[in-house]
Every structure is written in C-alpha cells, then in structure tokens.
Amino acid sequence: MSFGTYFRELRRSKKITQKQIAGAIEKTPMLISGIETNKNGPFSDEDLKKIAGCMNLTEDEYKDLLIQASNARGKLPPHIADYIACHKEAYSLLEVLVQKKMGETSLRKIKVYAEEME
Known part of the structure; x- marks a missing residue:
C-alpha cells in the first residue's frame, strides 16, 4: 500500500x-x-x-x-540513521538481524529485552 x-x-x-x-x-x-x-x-x-x-x-x-x-x-528517519552512523555496534546488530532473517516474534523478544535494559 x-x-x-x-x-x-x-x-x-x-x-x-x-x-x-x-x-x-x-x-x-x-x-x-x-x-x-x-x-x-x-x-x-x-x-x-x-x-x-x-x-x-x-x-x-x-x-x-x-x-x-x-x-x-x-x-530511515534522520534520528535513527544518525544513531546507527554513530554507533558501530548498532550497525552490527542490524547486520546480524538481517543475516539471520529474524521474524516478528524474535524481533519482539529482542525489543522487549532492549527496553528492559538500563
């Protein structure tokens, strides 16, 4: 759409x-x-x-x-692109998610885990 x-x-x-x-x-x-x-x-x-x-x-x-x-x-929205550009590990994390072709269920679990972190 x-x-x-x-x-x-x-x-x-x-x-x-x-x-x-x-x-x-x-x-x-x-x-x-x-x-x-x-x-x-x-x-x-x-x-x-x-x-x-x-x-x-x-x-x-x-x-x-x-x-x-x-x-x-x-x-990507500028604030997200800027964050990824400034944080090598954020880029690396996204690479892993793409390579593993993570589905919605796995992505939701990772999101919940990240939200619980300080």
Whole structure:
C-alpha cells in the first residue's frame, strides 16, 4: 500500500478532513490531496508530528505513520540513521538481524529485552 493510500485511510478512520490537516501543518488542502493520490511525496517528519497531534494518534499509530513515510522515501528517519552512523555496534546488530532473517516474534523478544535494559 502506498503512503498516500495509507494516510488517506488513517485520516478517514479518524474522521479528520483534508482541510483540518492542512490547517494543522499550515499547508493547502490541495497539497494534502496530492499526497493522498501519490502525486506528492510524503509529509516531512516535522509535519507528521503535527499531524499526529491533530489526528490524536496513538503512539503505535504514529510509529506506523513514520514507518510508512520512511518506506515511501526509501530511507530511515534522520534520528535513527544518525544513531546507527554513530554507533558501530548498532550497525552490527542490524547486520546480524538481517543475516539471520529474524521474524516478528524474535524481533519482539529482542525489543522487549532492549527496553528492559538500563
């Protein structure tokens, strides 16, 4: 599913209009329409944060929105890319996960373990 389609469905599920989104990020409804029809690329991360507030997204919904935008851009969010670039072991960990083709269950266990660490 494209970012635009994903965003449109999410926006509609929250009963938010394109005009409301445009107001929240100080852009035009035409831009929102262009994004939803994939004529324009996804929103900036800064705009996505404002949109999350406007749409009253849960933390998981916001994370999913960021992931969808990152996928559409073909790159990681800057804060994650910067962290990986500055921490060799983070890069190495990702390499291991990719090489082992870790599935969702294993990744969830690793995430829980990491969250429990200080």
